[in-house]
Amino acid sequence: MTKVLSRYIAKRLNFDKIIYMSYSIDFRRTVIFTMEEEGLSIRETAKQFRIGSASVSRWINQIEPKASTTCQQKIDKSELIKDLEQYSWATLK
Template identity: 90%
Template sequence: METLEIDGWKLVVAQREQGTATDLRRKTVFIAKRLNFDDIIYMSYSIDFRSKMIFTMEAEGLSIRETAKQFRIGSASVSRWINQIKPKASTTHQRKIDKSELIKDVEQYPDAYRKDRAERFGVCQKAILQALKKMGLTYKKLYVIRKPTKTLDKRFNKKTTV
């Protein structure tokens, strides 16, 4: 193993012949335990290190492989970090339900069922429900008052004796 210092960063580097990364971690943990270094924490590379690496790559005009070799990290990590920084394209798509048309429909047919609205707009019932919920509209809740029946009367008219 070799220790490398880049811009104040100390990196422990292993050659390919020295085993896999998992073997290297096991050896390092074993050595750390033998030396009573309990405070060693394995973390991913910091954002500061990643940004320095990308800045160096762009400033010197290096390729991904050259950058990976210079910083002694995997080329897959370099390409992944570059792709994470690039702005992603917007994934919004045009909605089938126009809000103004839905409001007009609710005003015109206030007692319509979701199923009927869905057929008029050519969408599923869940889409209507979500659009109404997003706009803050809800269906009127009708509470039905049941007539008393004999079974209900018996249940509520029972007298408890102690």
């Protein structure tokens, strides 16, 4: 879902923001195990567990969630000053 669409839905529903649900690893494994044991399709599995079929598809390839990317740490003030002195031509004037 795009950010614009998420904001629109949140506004229409009077929510401050959309909160995405994160399923536990155990639940994900249960879903995939059930799908394989019962020979269910992705759609049938999603319907049985009342989750999105895109989630089931994604879990087939990767059960563990991807690690979130962290923001780059702020540069130390002394390093910033040193960098500005060395590359003074790169600043706006």
